[in-house]
Amino acid sequence: MSTECRDCPLRKFALFAEMTEGEVEFMQGFKVGELVVDAGTTLMMEGSNSPQLYTALRGMGLRYKTFENGDRQVLSFVLPGDFIGLQAGVMREMQHSVEATTPMTLCVFDRKALWEMFRDHPERAFDLTWLAAVEEHFLGESLAIVGHMSGLGRIARAFVRLHDRAIATNLSINGEVHLPYKQQDLADALGLSLVHTNKTLKKLREQEVAVWRNGWLKVLSYPRLRALADLNETPQPMVRPLI
Amino acid sequence: MSTECRDCPLRKFALFAEMTEGEVEFMQGFKVGELVVDAGTTLMMEGSNSPQLYTALRGMGLRYKTFENGDRQVLSFVLPGDFIGLQAGVMREMQHSVEATTPMTLCVFDRKALWEMFRDHPERAFDLTWLAAVEEHFLGESLAIVGHMSGLGRIARAFVRLHDRAIATNLSINGEVHLPYKQQDLADALGLSLVHTNKTLKKLREQEVAVWRNGWLKVLSYPRLRALADLNETPQPMVRPLI
DNA sequence: CGGGCTCTTGACACAAGTCAAATCGCGTGG
DNA sequence: CCACGCGATTTGACTTGTGTCAAGAGCCCG
Numbered sequence A, B: 001m002s003t004e005c006r007d008c009p010l011r012k013f014a015l016f017a018e019m020t021e022g023e024v025e026f027m028q029g030f031k032v033g034e035l036v037v038d039a040g041t042t043l044m045m046e047g048s049n050s051p052q053l054y055t056a057l058r059g060m061g062l063r064y065k066t067f068e069n070g071d072r073q074v075l076s077f078v079l080p081g082d083f084i085g086l087q088a089g090v091m092r093e094m095q096h097s098v099e100a101t102t103p104m105t106l107c108v109f110d111r112k113a114l115w116e117m118f119r120d121h122p123e124r125a126f127d128l129t130w131l132a133a134v135e136e137h138f139l140g141e142s143l144a145i146v147g148h149m150s151g152l153g154r155i156a157r158a159f160v161r162l163h164d165r166a167i168a169t170n171l172s173i174n175g176e177v178h179l180p181y182k183q184q185d186l187a188d189a190l191g192l193s194l195v196h197t198n199k200t201l202k203k204l205r206e207q208e209v210a211v212w213r214n215g216w217l218k219v220l221s222y223p224r225l226r227a228l229a230d231l232n233e234t235p236q237p238m239v240r241p242l243i
Numbered sequence C: 001c002g003g004g005c006t007c008t009t010g011a012c013a014c015a016a017g018t019c020a021a022a023t024c025g026c027g028t029g030g
Numbered sequence D: 001c002c003a004c005g006c007g008a009t010t011t012g013a014c015t016t017g018t019g020t021c022a023a024g025a026g027c028c029c030g
Helices: A021-030 A086-090 A113-120 A122-148 A151-168 A183-190 A194-206 A222-228 B021-030 B086-090 B113-120 B122-148 B151-168 B183-190 B194-206 B222-228
Strands: A031-037 A042-044 A052-058 A061-066 A072-078 A097-100 A104-110 A176-178 A210-213 A216-219 B031-037 B042-044 B052-058 B061-066 B072-078 B097-100 B104-110 B176-178 B210-213 B216-219
Touching: A021 A031, A021 A113, A021 A122, A031 A052, A052 A086, A061 A183, A061 B122, A072 A122, A072 A183, A072 B122, A086 A122, A086 B122, A104 A113, A113 A122, A113 B122, A122 A151, A122 A183, A122 B061, A122 B072, A122 B086, A122 B113, A122 B122, A151 A176, A151 A183, A151 A194, A151 A210, A151 A216, A151 A222, A183 A194, A194 A210, B021 B031, B021 B113, B021 B122, B031 B052, B052 B086, B061 B183, B072 B122, B072 B183, B086 B122, B104 B113, B113 B122, B122 B151, B122 B183, B151 B176, B151 B183, B151 B194, B151 B210, B151 B216, B151 B222, B183 B194, B194 B210
Parallel strands: none
Antiparallel strands: A031 A104, A042 A097, A052 A104, A061 A072, A061 A097, A176 A216, A210 A216, B031 B104, B042 B097, B052 B104, B061 B072, B061 B097, B176 B216, B210 B216
């Protein structure tokens, strides 16, 4: 019943790098199954070491770190096509947790097979490193955003990012993007308080730039949203491998 | 005149993972030379693609992103043992710049040889991915710090990190750590204004926790510094590969 | 009908930013 | 040898973006 890699619905998007027939075949062998989880499930725990690695196929989640006092820093939102567990694969243990926000379907890979991938399929191993570099890039960008932008700017940037990614993977319907997160999640991602996030969202509504309600984001004026996000130029597509 | 990998002064530190004799030999072949640069030299430019990759051998530098308005976000400080140019190696171009703060000596690798490394030396390729994961970890930690801690806490955290790393690589002399950065660099790394950074440093001095003057950091009370940094437990060593 | 989440709002406090100017150090050139 | 200039560091005065506290409103579900 599980999806064949050959028919993977994600491969067709331009966001992801092309794969050769041989690579698809290898991925099929690398994949040991599919995992379906409920919303709220913790997929990886900070400090633990998962025997499994995943690629998100459907649904959304988030990566985060927790502090002693209970605060969270959301590191990134997990969308279809994202690889989960690289740290568990190469390091001793995960440095952050991963949680499903909606019900999710994930391709499951065996951690032990990772080494075989490096030994027998250098192209795929190269792609994995590429992926790690992409992650690094986005984290660096997040750091720059949280370090230097105002609340309004940060939220605008987050919306632009999520909007573009959703468009790139056909996750938008009638110009609305499915964003099933809580305001608290966004606040934790941007280093803002819940209250201030809420008030800033209100501003975006009043200025008729974007409305985020009931888990759906409607961008009313993409140009103005980009302006608020301090992004003048047109979006530059970032191609990444799919694993 | 250049250092042989066999005699690399960095290898002996516990911070770095052990290497087999064969690995050392391969690294020697991978290394195409040594680069010595003056303070202030830009090693990598955001948006460009370097034909060379480096590992810092001596000296210090920093990685940063620049904004349209001239602001910078310092992503991390580059210390001996750090690999530079992973993004240029696997992606189209660098997403941040790298600059030498002091005179530096770097091991030079050929970008084209990277692929051969993946093809012929999977263990080393694995280590490279491991390194990427370590970078990701530190960036995530920085994001958490900037997103959730007060000015005092952020600076204390930065000092603890740099202090521990310096101790681990024998860069401290008489309990003083060489920190040749400007206050502006630290401010840009922590998302604080220069003025506020300066005033917070003064507090640390007055409370006799740490003094940073003329490029040297003297930690007067390591326990209190850790307390301010919200770090209770003893430091947990993070081993990383050396490439 | 009554909890328990989210989301909203308003009032208030304070950490951190901005502006401006003084001081210190240091290398350069007269 | 001293005057100058420039960058880095300090300090003070004032402003403001965000955080915190508190309470209410909307909504879903048992």
